[in-house]
Amino acid sequence: MKKAAIIGAGLGGLSASIYLKAKGWDVDVYEAQSFPGGKAAEEYFDGYRFDTGPSLVTMPWVFEDVFQTAGKDVHQELTLVKLEEICTYYLSDGRYLKAWADTEEFGFELEKIVPGSQNSFKKYLKEAEKVHSLGGNFFLTQAIHEIRNLIKPSVLLKLIRFAGIHPFSTLNKLNTKFFKDPRIVQLFNRYATYNGSDPYQTPATMIIIPFIEYIGGGYGIKEGIFEIPKKIHKAAEELGVHFIFGQRVEKINVQKKKILGINTASNDIDYDVVISNADVLYTYDTLLNLPNSKEAKRYRKLEPSSSGIVFYWGINRTFKELSVNNIFFSSNYTAEFKAMFEDNIMAEEPTVYVNITSKLTPTDAPKDCENWFVLLNAPSNQNQDWDLLVSNARNAAINLLSKRLGTNIKSHIVTEGILTPPEIEKRTGSKYGSLYGISSNSVTSAFMRHRNRSKRIKGLYFCGGSAHPGGGMPLVLLSGKICANLVEKYSGE
Ligand SMILES: Cc1cc2nc3c(=O)[nH]c(=O)nc-3n(C[C@H](O)[C@H](O)[C@H](O)COP(=O)(O)OP(=O)(O)OC[C@H]3O[C@@H](n4cnc5c(N)ncnc54)[C@H](O)[C@@H]3O)c2cc1C
Numbered sequence: 370m371k372k373a374a375i376i377g378a379g380l381g382g383l384s385a386s387i388y389l390k391a392k393g394w395d396v397d398v399y400e401a402q403s404f405p406g407g408k409a410a411e412e413y414f415d416g417y418r419f420d421t422g423p424s425l426v427t428m429p430w431v432f433e434d435v436f437q438t439a440g441k442d443v444h445q446e447l448t449l450v451k452l453e454e455i456c457t458y459y460l461s462d463g464r465y466l467k468a469w470a471d472t473e474e475f476g477f478e479l480e481k482i483v484p485g486s487q488n489s490f491k492k493y494l495k496e497a498e499k500v501h502s503l504g505g506n507f508f509l510t511q512a513i514h515e516i517r518n519l520i521k522p523s524v525l526l527k528l529i530r531f532a533g534i535h536p537f538s539t540l541n542k543l544n545t546k547f548f549k550d551p552r553i554v555q556l557f558n559r560y561a562t563y564n565g566s567d568p569y570q571t572p573a574t575m576i577i578i579p580f581i582e583y584i585g586g587g588y589g590i591k592e593g594i595f596e597i598p599k600k601i602h603k604a605a606e607e608l609g610v611h612f613i614f615g616q617r618v619e620k621i622n623v624q625k626k627k628i629l630g631i632n633t634a635s636n637d638i639d640y641d642v643v644i645s646n647a648d649v650l651y652t653y654d655t656l657l658n659l660p661n662s663k664e665a666k667r668y669r670k671l672e673p674s675s676s677g678i679v680f681y682w683g684i685n686r687t688f689k690e691l692s693v694n695n696i697f698f699s700s701n702y703t704a705e706f707k708a709m710f711e712d713n714i715m716a717e718e719p720t721v722y723v724n725i726t727s728k729l730t731p732t733d734a735p736k737d738c739e740n741w742f743v744l745l746n747a748p749s750n751q752n753q754d755w756d757l758l759v760s761n762a763r764n765a766a767i768n769l770l771s772k773r774l775g776t777n778i779k780s781h782i783v784t785e786g787i788l789t790p791p792e793i794e795k796r797t798g799s800k801y802g803s804l805y806g807i808s809s810n811s812v813t814s815a816f817m818r819h820r821n822r823s824k825r826i827k828g829l830y831f832c833g834g835s836a837h838p839g840g841g842m843p844l845v846l847l848s849g850k851i852c853a854n855l856v857e858k859y860s861g862e
Pocket residue numbers: 376377378379380381382399400401402405406407408409421422423424425426427616617618619646647648677679744793796797798799804805832833834835839840841842843845
């Protein structure tokens with residue numbers, strides 16, 4: 370049996386382990402932390418439970434496929450709750466609307482705010498469906514860097530047609546064509562942040578993100594998001610994958626451009642294949658000791674996606690007007706993205722996202738209380754003065770939330786945890802603390818993410834947010850599957 374080592378039990382590494390084991394490989398997963406999940410972890414503060422990172426599940430079919438490959442049914446393992454109210458939006462003028470999963474209902478809500486926007490929304494979804502059907506799934510499920518994929522005539526045709534769909538326009542420009550009111554444009558511009566990008570730069574093809582959310586649905590997990598990696602880990606273990614937790618891989622051993630194995634602090638172990646679920650740049654700089662390689666130099670030049678500051682607040686009361694997911698928009702969205710991507714600072718008045726899982730799972734907070742996961746988009750870590758930025762961001766979030774909800778939020782915070790970009794970098798090894806690898810702020814970004822199979826080193830593969838097809842839970846799960854398929858395809862060479 371051929372032997373593979375996977376470095377990291379993030380969702381990408383966990384997925385790769387299942388797909389590869391199912392193909393008959395002997396798979397060992399090395400994880401530096403004592404638990405699986407990477408960014409998708411969990412913390413408790415004074416009786417309040419919080420998922421530390423991801424909060425919204427999309428593309429449920431991707432999760433179904435991972436579990437099915439391990440001989441399990443995701444719906445037996447996890448309670449996926451389709452959110453009827455996907456998000457409550459507090460617009461910049463203080464009015465609010467509910468984004469219902471039922472797109473007709475959501476259209477009515479939009480119409481109440483801006484007459485005519487119900488019809489625009491219908492047209493918008495049609496356009497999104499067109500873009501999605503022409504290229505969306507292809508980009509997300511294929512190893513696009515493999516030249517043999519690219520030259521298949523059917524694939525080439527798809528690519529050319531995909532390129533005809535607004536590749537040189539931005540999401541903001543496209544949204545402005547469909548919606549005349551800046552408040553509604555802001556709402557749909559927000560989808561650029563789903564992969565840590567800037568709506569004023571990211572290509573209009575990102576219109577597939579709202580399509581995926583409105584057509585495929587947005588879900589919460591009753592047991593908490595952290596249960597996803599826990600259950601995938603359990604399924605992988607039952608399949609025969611071997612996990613070594615609390616074990617950092619120090620080095621990937623290579624001889625004559627071919628994988629030899631890995632080094633941990635205590636062992637050198639031989640493997641036929643190594644899959645790195647760790648950050649691509651960290652893999653080149655540290656694990657391969659190739660900081661001057663072409664790949665590392667190229668990757669270093671690419672713009673990182675945004676990071677985030679998260680406040681985990683225990684709140685001593687409930688807010689009936691809020692949903693599981695809530696967005697409180699700033700009054701100047703352009704300034705927010707300029708601050709983040711040009712000036713590497715926090716905007717004075719950032720948009721605030723509040724996720725409250727106790728609305729779904731009351732035991733996540735004490736009785737008559739709520740657990741607020743408060744996320745502010747933040748620049749990547751470039752060694753800014755984070756104490757100052759976090760303190761300003763905290764004040765700004767409290768001011769905006771207090772204004773919109775008509776109560777002094779500060780007086781309701783009874784416990785607090787904080788996650789910062791440097792801390793994200795320290796905990797998960799993500800370079801610059803970026804949440805989604807590189808940004809999608811250019812038309813070529815989709816092709817600039819690192820390939821899933823190394824061209825330089827035979828037997829080396831990459832999965833996770835910094836590799837193709839990018840960050841976000843479903844995408845990293847797909848990257849694990851792509852990797853396993855490539856390992857099988859090239860293992861005979
Ligand atoms: C605040 C926040 C909010 C988010 N919101 C959402 C959301 O709502 N929806 C969504 O879909 N996604 C969201 N994401 C993104 C999502 O969490 C990530 O894209 C995804 O979880 C990353 O998975 P990954 O496979 O890249 O691995 P990571 O989670 O980055 O994990 C990598 C793992 O590798 C381990 N590792 C690294 N180096 C070594 C080594 N040398 N030896 C051993 N182990 C090593 C690390 O310890 C870590 O466990 C969010 C992320 C954050 C932080």
